Amino acid sequence: MLGAGVPLLQACGDSGSKSANKKAIADGLEPEAGPLKIVNYADYVNPDVIADFENLYGVDVEFTTINTDTEVMSKIASGAIKVDVQHSMANYSIGNLISGGLLQPLNKSYLPNFANVISSFNDPWYDPGAKYSVPYTFFGTGLAYRADRIDPATVEEQGWDALWNATDFAGQVTVLDDPREALAMAMMRRGLFDVNTVDPEVINQALADLTELIDLVNVKYNIEAYHDIPEGTTTLAQTWSADMILAAAGYLPEGVDAEVLGFWHPPAGEYVVSNDSMGVLADAENPVLAHLYLNYLLDNDVAEKNFSWVGYLPALTKLNADYLIGAGYVPEHLRGCVPTDEEVAEALIFKPLGVEGEALYEEAWSQFIAGG
């Protein structure tokens, strides 16, 4: 038994050595000449902020755009994308990137602005001690709705059930185009808050509940609530809190007031809060410059400028709800779109489930989008 285990352990050690041997860069190095290469989603960082960074350090920044976390993961792993910075890692992927040896440990001496980060992110579950990543944005999952069509009191009272009750708004109801988010929502509606369950019975029940929505409210799945709610084509949507901040800031048609936007989320402890993080890739050609970029984005003023364009909240202490409302970025009635420290601390979290666990959710999702 023992004899059989030794080569196995050695094999594990070998495959893990890529990350184990990779050290953080030394202190006090000069930044490289660039160009700094970054992979990110489209429209997920303010172009003016990038231009400022280019001017400040006299370098060029080049972007590669991707559509999904799975896509960027496979392209980084296969070497199809060679970049310095992964701008927006989903937190359930970070552990895999670390154990796959694809990220390098960060040298915090280059990141004095990390002190600005909300303390809940100092030791995140996906990256203990924040050794490999810094948070970029964070957001909760709730219900966005048209307050001029649905009484906010009704949504407050019904919670997730509001989706199943929205029969008057058939065709204008959406759930997130994301297997974990949508299925977990159906579970939470039934009072099941283990959003990382791999119990096939629970997942199948969630699938059956979601499928009900097809006939009840002609449900759709997408991530377009940030413009479909303000434009009015969607009335009720399961979506991310940041979408309504974004909607209020830039997607209201002329003559439509921000008052029409509503957002409900479950109480702390039952509230899913997720975040995207930035990291430096293990084989980065410009690791020093990459560190400087991360630090730049964590600067309070830079983050505010970026937020004013992106609409997704930076995880910085200064930019809390009071500050953002006072500065006029977020209307008072959408205060709930900014997760509080307590909500972040007690947040429900989507953890990686391994290939077999994820497959359960993906198969269920494939059945849902097939029409049930």
Next chain:
Amino acid sequence: MTPAVPLPAVSLPVTAGRKRSTAIWATFAAPGVGWLITFFVVSIYAVMAVAFGAIDPILKTARPKWNPLSWDWDAMSRTIDRVLHGDLGQVFVRTGAYIALALTGCILIGYPVAYFAARVVRRRRGLLMAALVLPFWISYLMRMLAWTNLLQPDGYVNKALRFLHLMDAPRNWLNGDSYTVVIGLVYGYVPFFILPLFASLERLDGRLIEAGRDLGASAFQTFRRVTLPLSVPGLMAASVITILPMAGDYYTNTYLTSGSPKTTMVGNQIEFFLQRSSQPQSGASLVLLLMGCLFVLMLYYLVVTIRMQRAAER
């Protein structure tokens, strides 16, 4: 594409000189053969290696297995089971129905246009063809996005219909209705249908039509008994050219229904499994199954065209 009326094959006595020239001509085919091997044979084999391959447990990416002896049939058998006994069957049926309806639409719109351009117009044919090709200048996605704007509840389609008093209340065309998807498919693919059909109708021997009229057939009878049968090869080629991309389409319904589970096509399932899941083998299995279905259609096309060729040679 097969010519409408193929020329009879002429057999000449084979001489040494002819052999050499055959070899020269064969080398001209080399780039095409190379292309076919690289982008058809190898890529299909790569899809098979993914479908019957494994998953990287950490990165959840495909680990293709190139050795057929170690192929794992698990994902394929699960996918086949879902197609035959489960929810994916309806997706295949739905995809087939959309293609059939869209193809009918393409024939109804495309045939008269192609006929008009090929047989009626004489002087401004170049201009007409340029107009037909014009939509290709704009990307397919842009055209679909334009449609979503037009079809919105406050879009121009509703405004126009209400202005003409054809409708009382604005309709939500993007509500996940099948006919919106079919209309989108027809709109998107009809230029692909018209061009090959035009090329075939243009080469149609006008003397045969004249002969039909001379022998006393009415215009309609001539069309039905001469023109239509002669345009079958063109219709077949045009159909194949439109059916193939429609079968893999997934963005038309995504854009035109903003993601309704009621209009999912096979392409959407492939996109989900390949791009956004940790089960690329299931996506690759679906690709192979879809190819299997299309292969049957292609086989039918080949059999029919070969038969017609033989009939023409007789």
